[in-house]
Amino acid sequence: MTSIKGVKRFIAGAVCPACGLSEKIYVQRDQSGESRHCVSCGFEERKPEDPLTSNPGEWSSVRLPDK
Numbered sequence: 001m002t003s004i005k006g007v008k009r010f011i012a013g014a015v016c017p018a019c020g021l022s023e024k025i026y027v028q029r030d031q032s033g034e035s036r037h038c039v040s041c042g043f044e045e046r047k048p049e050d051p052l053t054s055n056p057g058e059w060s061s062v063r064l065p066d067k
């Protein structure tokens with residue numbers, strides 16, 4: 001147990017967007033910020049560095065042209 005990096009914090013009720021299971025998502029915090037991880041399927045997602053400067057529009061769904 002020598003490679004402890006950051007702090008892991010599980011999110012109650014959080015659902016993994018990849019495998020759909022709940023109670024599997026934890027947030028890991030380190031020097032560079034926070035990231036979300038799923039212990040079930042290995043999914044991971046980096047949080048935006050600064051929520052104040054991130055554009056909410058970035059995360060909205062993309063509307064594809066209708067063919």
Ligand SMILES: [Zn+2]
Pocket residue numbers: 016017018019020021024038039040041042043
């Ligand atoms: Zn998952």
